[in-house]
Amino acid sequence: AKEQGRDGYCFFENSMNANAQEQLHLLQDLRYALERNELRLHYQPKLIAPAGPVIGVEALLRWQHPERGLLSPDQFLPQAEKTGLIVPIGNWVLDEACAQMQRWRAAGHTSWNIAVNLSASQFAHAKLIDSVRTALQRHGLKAHNLTLEITESIAMRDANSSLAVLEQLAAMGVGISIDDFGTGYSSLLYLKRLPANELKIDRGFVNELDQGGDDAAIVSAIIALGRTLGLKIVAEGVETPEQQKHLTRLGCNLLQGYLLGRPMPAEQLIECYGKTPA
Numbered sequence: 001a002k003e004q005g006r007d008g009y010c011f012f013e014n015s016m017n018a019n020a021q022e023q024l025h026l027l028q029d030l031r032y033a034l035e036r037n038e039l040r041l042h043y044q045p046k047l048i049a050p051a052g053p054v055i056g057v058e059a060l061l062r063w064q065h066p067e068r069g070l071l072s073p074d075q076f077l078p079q080a081e082k083t084g085l086i087v088p089i090g091n092w093v094l095d096e097a098c099a100q101m102q103r104w105r106a107a108g109h110t111s112w113n114i115a116v117n118l119s120a121s122q123f124a125h126a127k128l129i130d131s132v133r134t135a136l137q138r139h140g141l142k143a144h145n146l147t148l149e150i151t152e153s154i155a156m157r158d159a160n161s162s163l164a165v166l167e168q169l170a171a172m173g174v175g176i177s178i179d180d181f182g183t184g185y186s187s188l189l190y191l192k193r194l195p196a197n198e199l200k201i202d203r204g205f206v207n208e209l210d211q212g213g214d215d216a217a218i219v220s221a222i223i224a225l226g227r228t229l230g231l232k233i234v235a236e237g238v239e240t241p242e243q244q245k246h247l248t249r250l251g252c253n254l255l256q257g258y259l260l261g262r263p264m265p266a267e268q269l270i271e272c273y274g275k276t277p278a
């Protein structure tokens with residue numbers, strides 16, 4: 001231990017692989033990203049099938065790193081999740097998304113809904129409900145202006161306590177969307193008990209929709225299931241006109257994906273979709 005004390009740093013640097021070192025540096029930077037104002041939200045539209053209008057917008061986190069450029073969540077969220085940094089970051093996301101939604105409302109987009117993703121530890125955090133309420137109040141939004149997206153696997157983990165949190169949020173009037181649906185193992189019984197109003201078909205199924213495998217059958221089954229439960233159904237990751245047509249034919253209500261609109265900064269979104277409704 002003593003030797004390590006003297007030469008520890010050197011030893012550490014040499015033996016860690018480059019990737020682990022990079023992760024460590026990134027994590028150190030991430031601690032300051034919030035106060036240095038380096039986090040950004042991009043927004044991706046959800047449109048009524050087949051081609052609009054926009055009914056909602058999903059906020060997706062980005063990190064404008066001073067040296068590495070614009071980073072996507074996969075590059076830093078797992079670390080943030082492990083260290084608990086996700087909680088203050090998640091609160092920033094909620095607040096910023098609500099602030100932006102209020103600006104859009106002021107510009108006439110009063111029917112748009114803003115969707116925010118929640119991670120496992122945010123969802124497990126005791127103050128989640130308070131944070132949601134605070135963000136809504138601070139920006140003068142109604143609960144129904146906001147949707148929280150929670151992956152099927154997070155909602156399933158510790159099903160009973162998840163259910164209690166979701167029920168409180170739903171009772172407030174916040175929309176609940178089950179993200180990445182089809183990748184977890186929800187029992188029908190549990191799904192039926194979830195106070196969700198939206199289900200998002202995982203990109204993986206949409207991707208292979210036209211390749212003649214089982215995916216078309218799975219997607220139809222998910223749509224049928226969602227309809228039976230009275231849920232809105234969003235297909236994510238729509239990239240081709242064929243997928244767009246196919247999903248519309250299968251009865252999917254809402255579409256999201258690069259074909260219809262990439263995630264983009266707020267100013268750009270308003271340029272593309274912002275014609276004030278008549």
Ligand code: C2E
Nearest residue numbers: 059060061072073093117118119237238239257258259263
């Ligand atoms: P997600 O919630 O499933 O979001 C959809 C992801 O698919 C986004 O990746 C989006 O940019 C990407 N995407 C959208 N359309 C297409 C398409 O047509 N093709 C392809 N290939 N991809 C498409 P992104 O922005 O990198 O986010 C990745 C994940 O990070 C999200 O997956 C979500 O789980 C998480 N995430 C993003 N923002 C936040 C946040 O603010 N908080 C938390 N807790 N998680 C977030």
Ligand code: CA
Nearest residue numbers: 058117149179
């Ligand atoms: Ca999502």
Ligand code: CA
Nearest residue numbers: 179180200236
């Ligand atoms: Ca998803």
Ligand code: CA
Nearest residue numbers: 179180202203
């Ligand atoms: Ca995903």
